[in-house]
Amino acid sequence: MTTHSIYPHESVQEQENRLLQIRNKRDLSCFDVVSIDDLTRKDIDLILEIAEEMKQSGTKKLGLLKGATIVNAFYENSTRTKTSFEMAGKHLGADTINISGSSSSTKKGESYQDTTMTLSAYGAQVIIIRSEYSGLPQQLKKHVSSAIINAGDGWHEHPSQALLDVKTMIDHHGTLEGKIITMVGDIMHSRVFGSVARIIKKMGGTLRIACPLTFVPENVETVFNVEIFTDIEKALQGADVVYALRVQEERGSGGFIPSLREYSKTFGITKERLELANKNAILMHPGPVIRDIDMHSALVTLDDKARILDQVENGMAIRGTLQWLLGKRYDGKVKPYQTI
Numbered sequence: 001m002t003t004h005s006i007y008p009h010e011s012v013q014e015q016e017n018r019l020l021q022i023r024n025k026r027d028l029s030c031f032d033v034v035s036i037d038d039l040t041r042k043d044i045d046l047i048l049e050i051a052e053e054m055k056q057s058g059t060k061k062l063g064l065l066k067g068a069t070i071v072n073a074f075y076e077n078s079t080r081t082k083t084s085f086e087m088a089g090k091h092l093g094a095d096t097i098n099i100s101g102s103s104s105s106t107k108k109g110e111s112y113q114d115t116t117m118t119l120s121a122y123g124a125q126v127i128i129i130r131s132e133y134s135g136l137p138q139q140l141k142k143h144v145s146s147a148i149i150n151a152g153d154g155w156h157e158h159p160s161q162a163l164l165d166v167k168t169m170i171d172h173h174g175t176l177e178g179k180i181i182t183m184v185g186d187i188m189h190s191r192v193f194g195s196v197a198r199i200i201k202k203m204g205g206t207l208r209i210a211c212p213l214t215f216v217p218e219n220v221e222t223v224f225n226v227e228i229f230t231d232i233e234k235a236l237q238g239a240d241v242v243y244a245l246r247v248q249e250e251r252g253s254g255g256f257i258p259s260l261r262e263y264s265k266t267f268g269i270t271k272e273r274l275e276l277a278n279k280n281a282i283l284m285h286p287g288p289v290i291r292d293i294d295m296h297s298a299l300v301t302l303d304d305k306a307r308i309l310d311q312v313e314n315g316m317a318i319r320g321t322l323q324w325l326l327g328k329r330y331d332g333k334v335k336p337y338q339t340i
């Protein structure tokens with residue numbers, strides 16, 4: 001969490017009480033977060049409010065998740081998401097356990113359902129799942145009492161990423177109402193797009209996409225109410241947020257464009273292109289950034305524009321909030337599930 005607490009003199013107990021006061025008035029309307037569709041606008045506002053308070057708590061370790069067990073089941077590679085879920089869980093006092101594709105019994109042929117039911121039977125309050133299979137967390141959540149958090153499933157969704165992205169946008173612009181967000185890149189294969197598109201719609205922003213037509217998912221215009229641009233210069237004019245995405249070669253994106261060099265020339269973010277956006281616009285990317293393909297290398301840390309490391313920092317606060325809200329319910333409701 002940030003080292004600059006606005007409550008430097010508060011004790012751990014006082015910080016916990018401040019968070020509990022917000023929490024005791026409201027709870028999430030859902031038991032799992034596998035899609036942004038699981039969250040109401042009120043849920044999103046609660047998550048953002050608690051995340052900001054957690055961020056402001058600074059580096060002091062809290063005990064809000066003391067006694068809780070959180071499992072990070074990452075069947076696909078990750079740097080940011082895995083690290084921040086684990087660090088945030090530890091920061092809140094939870095016991096965190098990691099399993100990966102290579103270390104789990106799924107490698108011996110056990111189904112993901114049996115593996116997840118086993119982890120839940122050990123008493124894990126929260127199981128965080130990343131996988132290459134779109135829809136896997138949606139299936140698994142029905143079979144366990146543990147809360148399931150989707151940490152990215154195939155091409156489908158990455159809800160904690162979208163929440164930290166919205167926090168980053170609101171930290172800068174104050175609101176998304178009336179703001180224009182331009183996403184540039186491999187929209188077709190991006191689970192980040194899947195969640196960002198859903199959340200922007202709920203938060204009252206306007207979403208534009210800029211990419212080759214081969215990267216435009218079917219019906220995206222009507223389903224997500226987005227404007228499609230194949231001319232990046234036009235897409236960037238008047239934008240409040242420029243959000244670049246990686247070309248996902250591991251998902252076969254290379255077959256949709258003539259070459260990375262040609263793609264980068266036509267859609268890569270350059271300083272000149274960034275200047276077409278609003279003066280107060282920010283530059284975002286979920287990471288990992290492929291420098292000089294997604295954007296010019298010098299832009300990654302451009303002082304007044306780049307918010308990529310702010311996204312990373314907000315990831316800790318958002319992911320800690322999700323684990324706390326889902327791991328310990330205060331409304332007394334018990335998640336229904338069936339072990340078949």
Ligand code: CP
Nearest residue numbers: 078079080081286287
């Ligand atoms: N943005 C994101 O999901 O990054 P990782 O793959 O490193 O977790």
